[in-house]
Amino acid sequence: MNPATFMGYRRADGAVGVRNLVAIIPTCGCALRAAQLIAAQVEGAVLLDYNGGCGETEADIAVATRLLAQYGRHPNVIGSVVVSLGCETLDAHDLSARIATGVAPTELLVIQQLGGTRKTVARGVEIARRMAAAARELQREPCPLSGLTVALECGGSDATSGMASNPAMGAFSDLMVAAGARVILAETSELLGAEHVLTSRAATPEIARELLAVIDACERFLKATGEDFINKQPSPGNIRGGITTVEEKALGDVLKGGATPIVDVLKDGQPPTLPGLSFMDTPGNDLSSVTGLVAAGSQLVVFTTGRGNPMGNAIAPVIKVTGNAHTYQRMQEDMDLDASPIISGAETVAQVGQRMFDLALRVIAGETTAAEEMQQHQFMMLRQGPVY
Amino acid sequence: MVNVLLIHPDDTVAVALRDLATGEAVSAADSQVADVMTSEPVPFGHKVAVHGIAAGEQVRKYGAGIGVATRNIAPGEHVHTHNLASVRGAVQR
Numbered sequence: 001m002n003p004a005t006f007m008g009y010r011r012a013d014g015a016v017g018v019r020n021l022v023a024i025i026p027t028c029g030c031a032l033r034a035a036q037l038i039a040a041q042v043e044g045a046v047l048l049d050y051n052g053g054c055g056e057t058e059a060d061i062a063v064a065t066r067l068l069a070q071y072g073r074h075p076n077v078i079g080s081v082v083v084s085l086g087c088e089t090l091d092a093h094d095l096s097a098r099i100a101t102g103v104a105p106t107e108l109l110v111i112q113q114l115g116g117t118r119k120t121v122a123r124g125v126e127i128a129r130r131m132a133a134a135a136r137e138l139q140r141e142p143c144p145l146s147g148l149t150v151a152l153e154c155g156g157s158d159a160t161s162g163m164a165s166n167p168a169m170g171a172f173s174d175l176m177v178a179a180g181a182r183v184i185l186a187e188t189s190e191l192l193g194a195e196h197v198l199t200s201r202a203a204t205p206e207i208a209r210e211l212l213a214v215i216d217a218c219e220r221f222l223k224a225t226g227e228d229f230i231n232k233q234p235s236p237g238n239i240r241g242g243i244t245t246v247e248e249k250a251l252g253d254v255l256k257g258g259a260t261p262i263v264d265v266l267k268d269g270q271p272p273t274l275p276g277l278s279f280m281d282t283p284g285n286d287l288s289s290v291t292g293l294v295a296a297g298s299q300l301v302v303f304t305t306g307r308g309n310p311m312g313n314a315i316a317p318v319i320k321v322t323g324n325a326h327t328y329q330r331m332q333e334d335m336d337l338d339a340s341p342i343i344s345g346a347e348t349v350a351q352v353g354q355r356m357f358d359l360a361l362r363v364i365a366g367e368t369t370a371a372e373e374m375q376q377h378q379f380m381m382l383r384q385g386p387v388y
Numbered sequence: 389m390v391n392v393l394l395i396h397p398d399d400t401v402a403v404a405l406r407d408l409a410t411g412e413a414v415s416a417a418d419s420q421v422a423d424v425m426t427s428e429p430v431p432f433g434h435k436v437a438v439h440g441i442a443a444g445e446q447v448r449k450y451g452a453g454i455g456v457a458t459r460n461i462a463p464g465e466h467v468h469t470h471n472l473a474s475v476r477g478a479v480q481r
Contacts (some may be wrong), residue, residue: 159433192476227476242433245474251450
């Protein structure tokens, strides 16, 4: 097979999926239990664990609506059931209509209209089972890697992240870019102190200015809380792992992006349009950052960790990589790739980057990740404003 | 036997490749570090000073500043939150 292709699912709109999932989407925390019960009873269904939707700012509701719609239209999702209570602030009909602009079927259930939780769950299970059954008929076919968006994330970092797993991810990113994929580097608050590295990689002076602007805005936003960054960036676990300051964390973190130019700067959840490496302005919080990266259309996430992190995502496989040999041994059930041979000298950064690329090709063709085995279906909505 | 990684030749700290005890000779690849002895234990992944660093001076790792020394640091000392602070993450009160 041509190395620039992989066995994926070609959608009617030309997008490429790597999984066939039915998304169960609550529109508010009060509908969450019904949505959970539907997802739990249907093979191939996943819950979007959203608990907002009411008494929030218009801006937060707008972000949630856009992001939930992006999940409903994501190429890994072959159908969705929107579960509404009926009196929430978030407009479930608007959300449903936005999802319906995509190629996957979607249905809206309103608990107050259907007469309660049990009736809603029974109806939702029936619909989701029908969607999942139709998905099992779909066949994988050769798809171009240029149809792939790959998100790069790191979490629970320690000193080995900057020595092994992140440099290897950089080599992996370069291979993906060379194969024509879109790759996204993110986590703005983890880049304070690495600006000179990022700007030296910017494809144009304008992109360099945009990179500096988002990092500056992030720093001012965080400082406005009046709290020191310590124990947030870096976290207590980062510190126990040998990382002292946010600058040190940033210099290890930025290695994830490899050596190719940064071609675009994206807002949280904004789909990249250009092939190559883009930067997305997301928080350093892993669940929230990955949620936004996947909203942007990433079909695959690769995640480096030092301390060990089991997390996944509701609709995208997450490959877990550690450069810490102790972590790999202790938490092997949650890890997919051991990058520690770079530290022992048994393998080079390029060799581990190639192994990561080969593993990624298997995962997008259907091999399950450790996080998928454990059904680590994390989803975390960014909320900026107060709750009324 | 190599027991630390000096990531960049200009760095003033190196990373311990295993737990280092007090009084160990610090050794990096290609003899980049000479005549430095640990003056205290340095855990795996943590930093050991390979040059003297004056209070207020930037500590260098990855070939770049990672914050300032909050007191004088002698070669062989463990460098961490007790003697190194961010210049980006501290809030003026």
